[in-house]
Amino acid sequence: MRRPDGPAKVHGRFRYVGDLQVPGMLHARTLRSPHPRARIRHLDTAAARRVPGVAVLVTAADVPGLATYGLIVADQPVFGGVRGEVRYAGEPVAAVAAVDARAARHALAAIEVDYEPLPPVTDPRRALAADTPTLHPNGNLFREIDIRHGEDGVHGPVVVEDDYAIGMQDQAFLAPEAAVAIPAADGGIDLLVATQWLHSDREQIAACLALPEQLVRLTLAGVGGAFGGREDITVQIHAALLARAAGAPVRIAYDRVESFLGHPHRHPARMRLRHTATHDGELVSVTARVLLDGGAYASSSPAVLANAITHAAGPYRVPHARLHGLVVRTNNPPCGAMRGFGVPQVTIGHEAQMDRLADALGLDPVGLRVRNALQPGDVLPTGQVLGGPLPARELITLVAARPLPPPAKHDPTGLSLPGGLPAMAEPSRVRRGIGYALAYKNLLFSEGVDDASTARVRLALAADGTPHAQVHSACAEVGQGFVTIAAQIARTELGIDQIELLPADTAVASAGSTSASRQTWMSGGAVRGACAAVVDRLLARVARAAGLPGPVVETARRSLTITGGQIVGAEVGLRMSVADALAMGPVEAEYTFHHRRTTALGAAGQGDPHVAFAAAAHRAVVDVDLDLGLVRVVSMALAQDCGTVLNPLALRGQVEGGTAQGLGLAVMEELVTDAGRVVNPTFHDYLIPTAADVPDLDFVAVTEPQPDAPYGVKGVGEAPTCTATPAIIAAIRAAVGRDLRRVPVRPHHLVGPPDADPPDADAASGGPFGEGPS
Amino acid sequence: MSGSEAGSNAGPEPPRPLGAEAEAEAEAAAEAGGLALYRLNVDGFLRTVSGAWLGDSLLTVLRDRLGVTAVKDACEQGRCGACSVLIDGRLAASCTVLAADADGTRVVTVAGLGASGLARAIQARFLSEGAVQCGFCTPGFVVAVTELLTRRPDADDQEIREALAGNLCRCTGYGRIVAAIRAVQQERGILPIGGEDDVEWHP
Numbered sequence: 001m002r003r004p005d006g007p008a009k010v011h012g013r014f015r016y017v018g019d020l021q022v023p024g025m026l027h028a029r030t031l032r033s034p035h036p037r038a039r040i041r042h043l044d045t046a047a048a049r050r051v052p053g054v055a056v057l058v059t060a061a062d063v064p065g066l067a068t069y070g071l072i073v074a075d076q077p078v079f080g081g082v083r084g085e086v087r088y089a090g091e092p093v094a095a096v097a098a099v100d101a102r103a104a105r106h107a108l109a110a111i112e113v114d115y116e117p118l119p120p121v122t123d124p125r126r127a128l129a130a131d132t133p134t135l136h137p138n139g140n141l142f143r144e145i146d147i148r149h150g151e152d153g154v155h156g157p158v159v160v161e162d163d164y165a166i167g168m169q170d171q172a173f174l175a176p177e178a179a180v181a182i183p184a185a186d187g188g189i190d191l192l193v194a195t196q197w198l199h200s201d202r203e204q205i206a207a208c209l210a211l212p213e214q215l216v217r218l219t220l221a222g223v224g225g226a227f228g229g230r231e232d233i234t235v236q237i238h239a240a241l242l243a244r245a246a247g248a249p250v251r252i253a254y255d256r257v258e259s260f261l262g263h264p265h266r267h268p269a270r271m272r273l274r275h276t277a278t279h280d281g282e283l284v285s286v287t288a289r290v291l292l293d294g295g296a297y298a299s300s301s302p303a304v305l306a307n308a309i310t311h312a313a314g315p316y317r318v319p320h321a322r323l324h325g326l327v328v329r330t331n332n333p334p335c336g337a338m339r340g341f342g343v344p345q346v347t348i349g350h351e352a353q354m355d356r357l358a359d360a361l362g363l364d365p366v367g368l369r370v371r372n373a374l375q376p377g378d379v380l381p382t383g384q385v386l387g388g389p390l391p392a393r394e395l396i397t398l399v400a401a402r403p404l405p406p407p408a409k410h411d412p413t414g415l416s417l418p419g420g421l422p423a424m425a426e427p428s429r430v431r432r433g434i435g436y437a438l439a440y441k442n443l444l445f446s447e448g449v450d451d452a453s454t455a456r457v458r459l460a461l462a463a464d465g466t467p468h469a470q471v472h473s474a475c476a477e478v479g480q481g482f483v484t485i486a487a488q489i490a491r492t493e494l495g496i497d498q499i500e501l502l503p504a505d506t507a508v509a510s511a512g513s514t515s516a517s518r519q520t521w522m523s524g525g526a527v528r529g530a531c532a533a534v535v536d537r538l539l540a541r542v543a544r545a546a547g548l549p550g551p552v553v554e555t556a557r558r559s560l561t562i563t564g565g566q567i568v569g570a571e572v573g574l575r576m577s578v579a580d581a582l583a584m585g586p587v588e589a590e591y592t593f594h595h596r597r598t599t600a601l602g603a604a605g606q607g608d609p610h611v612a613f614a615a616a617a618h619r620a621v622v623d624v625d626l627d628l629g630l631v632r633v634v635s636m637a638l639a640q641d642c643g644t645v646l647n648p649l650a651l652r653g654q655v656e657g658g659t660a661q662g663l664g665l666a667v668m669e670e671l672v673t674d675a676g677r678v679v680n681p682t683f684h685d686y687l688i689p690t691a692a693d694v695p696d697l698d699f700v701a702v703t704e705p706q707p708d709a710p711y712g713v714k715g716v717g718e719a720p721t722c723t724a725t726p727a728i729i730a731a732i733r734a735a736v737g738r739d740l741r742r743v744p745v746r747p748h749h750l751v752g753p754p755d756a757d758p759p760d761a762d763a764a765s766g767g768p769f770g771e772g773p774s
Numbered sequence: 775m776s777g778s779e780a781g782s783n784a785g786p787e788p789p790r791p792l793g794a795e796a797e798a799e800a801e802a803a804a805e806a807g808g809l810a811l812y813r814l815n816v817d818g819f820l821r822t823v824s825g826a827w828l829g830d831s832l833l834t835v836l837r838d839r840l841g842v843t844a845v846k847d848a849c850e851q852g853r854c855g856a857c858s859v860l861i862d863g864r865l866a867a868s869c870t871v872l873a874a875d876a877d878g879t880r881v882v883t884v885a886g887l888g889a890s891g892l893a894r895a896i897q898a899r900f901l902s903e904g905a906v907q908c909g910f911c912t913p914g915f916v917v918a919v920t921e922l923l924t925r926r927p928d929a930d931d932q933e934i935r936e937a938l939a940g941n942l943c944r945c946t947g948y949g950r951i952v953a954a955i956r957a958v959q960q961e962r963g964i965l966p967i968g969g970e971d972d973v974e975w976h977p
Contacts, residue, residue: 007897010912012912015843224910256851658947692935700974701975703975
């Protein structure tokens with residue numbers, strides 16, 4: 001089955017939120033702090049309000065409800081306020097709505113803000129130091145987790161230890177943030193938004209507007225990618241405030257620079273890892289200290305840390321572990337959710353360590369992984385017993401057996417060599433390297449959260465007399481293809497062709513977030529459950545009408561089936577078309593799907609925090625120009641644990657896209673800050689992979705069903721993002737023979753003095769390593 | 775799926791011609807204020823642009839003045855290709871072209887490619903090969919691929935990838951986009967028919 005929104009998209013008719021026009025609509029822009037840390041002494045908006053075309057201007061003083069918002073903790077001001085501090089360069093200070101964007105821009109320029117700059121805290125290693133100022137009433141520590149597993153102090157004779165650092169990646173979804181807010185006659189507000197989670201947005205908007213939630217109604221408008229970057233509020237509250245103040249519809253839309261400044265990014269990470277093993281290659285202990293820079297506000301930092309630290313030892317059996325993680329507040333840009341959610345960073349670390357260990361032991365890196373790979377029934381560092389399936393051993397074995405690409409051929413165009421330009425690389429100075437990575441990634445929300453999803457299904461006769469189903473879910477379609485999956489499930493369960501997916505909105509209960517690889521499982525489960533309930537009711541009605549005896553639903557379930565639009569009860573000699581059954585009236589049902597209960601992390605980081613896991617293994621082949629330090633990724637092979645596959649095309653799209661984003665983090669993508677300011681917030685300076693950078697993916701799908709998931713599915717989008725980066729880094733290491741402890745890898749890490757940009761040995765000291773702040 | 779193609783998002787809004795009265799008013803204002811007044815041939819329709827600044831890009835004028843939202847705005851630096859159009863048959867990032875300079879040319883967006891059998895084949899293959907996810911890059915890609923296959927019907931894998939390096943996609947990793955192009959080449963007899971699905975399945 002193909003995407004139902006596909007035809008509109010290929011013809012340019014699909015309406016993204018930034019394409020929407022509402023009669024009488026005003027255009028809004030946001031004023032942002034240029035300082036990473038400053039006190040606002042005075043804010044004068046009088047001149048700005050007089051700019052021709054300006055309708056309304058709002059600041060912190062115009063927020064009627066809660067002054068702050070946030071996904072987990074409401075610690076982020078709607079606007080940096082007078083006598084309050086701004087805490088990152090890019091923090092909103094005011095917003096203006098005007099008759100057109102140009103007038104709004106002129107008004108921004110006319111706002112006078114008197115900032116008193118304060119020294120910013122931009123080194124996360126200093127965030128908790130005694131002499132570092134407290135940056136927020138909530139303090140500088142978002143969360144600390146200390147996992148103790150097995151016995152303290154038990155180590156193997158073979159030891160590898162090192163530091164690793166990973167830069168800040170951006171989701172870089174293609175459609176910049178936008179929203180349209182329309183004031184309603186009942187005193188409420190309607191919003192058209194591009195988000196990952198309508199109901200979380202609604203809760204936060206309502207609190208800041210001091211409105212009851214039912215007066216804040218959200219509808220999902222066309223979303224141009226997300227990857228975690230639309231989980232947090234950006235434009236929503238500002239648009240709503242402006243529209244209510246103006247009494248008119250307001251559209252707020254970011255440009256690319258604002259998009260880079262406006263949403264949280266992937267956490268930069270520093271870590272120290274020590275792995276010990278027996279002489280024959282059995283892991284004995286893993287000691288980890290992980291420090292994540294959360295930036296100015298909490299966003300989803302506490303949950304990201306839990307993910308990072310619980311996965312820090314990787315998909316391996318480890319009898320003894322001490323995993324200590326911190327996520328801290330600084331005056332850097334806020335960080336939050338991005339595809340992989342804390343796991344890509346630690347995977348880069350633990351996979352580098354596994355290669356080092358293989359080297360120290362004189363073992364093959366694949367063999368070492370096979371030997372230590374987790375299997376169902378193993379105990380994880382949190383004490384959680386791994387449920388099945390997790391074919392980690394099979395994946396790394398499969399990917400290692402894929403045919404290798406042919407050696408670099410003579411290419412007079414030079415296009416197939418690193419650098420890609422004619423005569424850029426001297427062929428004799430190009431080295432090939434091969435690298436592997438294995439990872440596992442949790443699925444769905446963790447730590448005791450019941451992130452349920454509700455769907456409603458209505459089966460009725462269409463005007464032409466054929467059965468027609470409406471499926472209503474608040475699941476945010478951000479590109480991943482839930483619209484296809486939902487229609488497929490409804491068709492399968494109801495046995496009819498005419499399926500209509502209603503717009504995702506807050507008129508139905510929450511579907512939870514489009515994140516954590518959860519929507520096919522959770523909202524797919526909700527749609528399936530609602531369809532099953534509709535079928536039950538329809539069959540009960542038929543059974544009742546036919547005068548079948550006994551408790552009605554039970555009887556119906558036992559004796560009737562639907563096939564090819566016909567309700568058939570062979571034993572009781574009954575046959576009726578679905579259309580005839582619906583002639584008695586429509587049938588409707590709502591269903592809420594819950595995953596199995598997990599628990600919070602308790603003392604010593606112990607518990608049963610994750611619902612389930614999916615694993616992936618990548619093999620990367622690269623060519624490196626030894627003179628220029630340029631890298632070409634020649635081939636990528638992936639073996640992935642996919643559960644039951646509902647839509648092979650959508651699966652392929654997810655794993656190829658995930659691989660490309662991991663490639664970006666390996667060799668291209670980093671949002672660079674200088675004293676807290678982002679210096680490259682454009683596609684000119686923040687490079688994401690192009691078609692010329694990403695090779696074809698050789699993909700092997702392992703399809704062992706997940707027993708507690710609908711149809712046996714697993715989420716598939718995140719695991720390959722975790723493994724692509726470390727596999728490429730490993731391949732580059734193999735080609736150049738350098739340690740490469742800083743990611744992304746840049747040309748100057750590959751040529752010239754070794755170990756440029758060291759990850760800083762002190763970076764993650766302390767904690768289990770016994771030095772520094774803890 | 776029945777009903778509309780994309781739920782609430784499909785509403786094909788035709789470019790909204792300004793009312794004659796409004797147009798005359800705007801023209802008078804433009805003349806009085808020294809603002810630009812010109813005509814653009816967009817997708818075969820002659821559209822009057824009035825009151826725009828001479829510095830406005832073709833992208834801005836198409837989207838904000840003429841309501842042509844099939845052209846997407848993602849970077850305004852000529853780096854992402856989401857705003858790709860054909861100007862007299864040549865591929866251009868409309869954010870890097872002054873609208874006033876396009877006076878006297880033929881501007882074609884994805885919405886105006888409909889008559890081309892090649893574009894229709896590309897659109898069909900983008901759908902059948904899974905080249906569309908969020909779809910925000912898709913209009914620009916369809917324009918760029920149409921231009922490429924018009925110019926180089928037998929482009930090989932490397933040429934395709936190099937030619938499309940000006941169009942960013944963040945969802946697909948490009949694999950299905952290249953597959954769609956190869957499929958178009960196959961159905962046009964330029965490439966031999968290859969294997970349908972090269973994924974290896976391990977139940």
